Amino acid sequence: MAAExxxxxxxxxxxxxxxxARLEGHLVRGSDSPAPxxxxxxGSAANTSAWLAATGSxxxxxxxxxxxxxxxxxxxxxxxxxxxxxxCRDPTRATGTCIVLVSxxxxxxxxxxxxxxxxxxxxxxxxxxxxxxxxxxxxxxxxLNEGSRAAALHALGLARATGTTISIDPASAxxxxxxxxDVFLAWCQGADALLANEDEARVLTGTDDPARAALALTAxxxxxxxxxxxxxxxxxGRGVAEVTHLPAxxxxxxxxxxxxxxxxxxxxxxxxxxxxxxxxxxxxxxxAARAVAQVGARPT
Numbered sequence: 001m002a003a004e005x006x007x008x009x010x011x012x013x014x015x016x017x018x019x020x021a022r023l024e025g026h027l028v029r030g031s032d033s034p035a036p037x038x039x040x041x042x043g044s045a046a047n048t049s050a051w052l053a054a055t056g057s058x059x060x061x062x063x064x065x066x067x068x069x070x071x072x073x074x075x076x077x078x079x080x081x082x083x084x085x086x087x088c089r090d091p092t093r094a095t096g097t098c099i100v101l102v103s104x105x106x107x108x109x110x111x112x113x114x115x116x117x118x119x120x121x122x123x124x125x126x127x128x129x130x131x132x133x134x135x136x137x138x139x140x141x142x143x144l145n146e147g148s149r150a151a152a153l154h155a156l157g158l159a160r161a162t163g164t165t166i167s168i169d170p171a172s173a174x175x176x177x178x179x180x181x182d183v184f185l186a187w188c189q190g191a192d193a194l195l196a197n198e199d200e201a202r203v204l205t206g207t208d209d210p211a212r213a214a215l216a217l218t219a220x221x222x223x224x225x226x227x228x229x230x231x232x233x234x235x236x237g238r239g240v241a242e243v244t245h246l247p248a249x250x251x252x253x254x255x256x257x258x259x260x261x262x263x264x265x266x267x268x269x270x271x272x273x274x275x276x277x278x279x280x281x282x283x284x285x286x287x288a289a290r291a292v293a294q295v296g297a298r299p300t
Contacts, residue, residue: 007272008058010129010164012155013045013139013148013171014117015063015078015087016096017070020257020296023103035101040296041077042098043117044171045139047258047297051265051287053082054299060084060129062155064120064148070095071116081299088124090116106253106292118147122154130155132163135272137264140171140200143187144179153187165272166191169264173199181205185220193223193271195264201226210234211243225267225284227260232285233267235277246281249289258297263288 021035041050045063052059061078065071067089074095078085096115102108120142130136136159142152159166168191170176176184181204188194194217196204201213210226214236217224226234232248266287270280294300 006058007133007135007165008060008129009049009052009135009137009268010060010062011045011049011052011137011139012062012125012152013142014043014096014114015046015061015065015074016043016098016112016117017074018042018098018100018257018297020100020102020255022255022295023101025104027101027103038295040298041074042100042258042297043074043096044141044169044258044261045137046074046078046083047261048137048139048169048264049083050078050081050298051262051291052269055265055269055287057265057269058084060086062120062125062129063087064090064116064124066090066093066095066116068095070097077298086124086126086129088120090119093119100257102255102257102295106256108255108257110257114141114145114147117141118145120148120151122151125151125155125158127158130158130162130164135165135167135268137268138166138168138191140169140176140184143184144171144175156187156190160190167193167195167264167268169260170194170196170200170204173197173203176200177203188220191221193225194221195225195227195260195267197227197260198229211236211245214243223271225281227263227288233263233281235281237277244277244281246278246285249285251289251293253292255295256292259288259291261297262291262299
């Protein structure tokens with residue numbers, strides 16, 4: 001992605017309330033597994049918007065919440081981070097909720113109920129946000145969810161038509177595999193960058209080698225980042241024969257929820273500013289390190 005003037009980052013996708021349970025040991029099936037539990041603001045697209053705004057980048061979010069107290073709290077949380085929220089209220093669906101089980105090593109398992117996110121429509125997508133000085137970051141959840149898919153595809157069409165650059169996070173390997181890689185990649189045609197984790201890259205390419213997967217995906221995207229957890233991240237660019245690898249920052253991992261969302265918020269402004277791949281990866285890894293060192297998916 002070429003260097004240009006400062007852009008507004010438009011994120012589209014999920015807004016959630018996270019119910020985070022930090023397990024003190026292994027989950028005991030059929031019995032009790034004590035854990036401190038807290039409510040936190042969540043949703044991949046909303047998290048990225050919040051990290052972008054908190055680190056100084058103009059940020060807007062397109063999404064949908066319920067006409068309930070959880071929706072009020074979600075909008076308040078976005079406003080407190082400085083996000084311009086283009087978030088509609090759904091009269092019949094509740095605000096999306098995700099149960100997040102965090103194991104003692106910080107790894108998270110999520111049980112989501114999309115709620116109002118499933119009601120996002122093309123009419124909820126403000127045309128005015130799409131322009132050559134904007135960048136669309138699309139959460140793959142909006143494509144994987146049949147209810148919001150038309151809105152996501154509409155946003156991609158608007159971005160292509162207006163010269164808005166595009167990045168996509170595939171979001172989740174399980175539903176991505178159920179959908180099929182070819183279908184997902186066809187929807188993403190014309191996007192400039194893909195930010196996937198190792199499992200998502202495997203689903204999209206059929207290879208367990210993240211470096212080979214990153215290189216293969218440059219056939220579809222000009223830039224590809226594959227996040228490999230504690231080992232950091234890989235970058236591949238179209239026409240570049242080898243990947244660039246940067247190790248993750250050394251940090252005590254508390255909760256990995258939202259780490260990829262924070263990485264995107266660090267990497268995207270740097271990549272759009274035209275810096276070299278190592279510098280952009282460093283910006284992404286630094287913000288991801290902040291995310292995993294705390295509980296919850298948003299900046300504190």
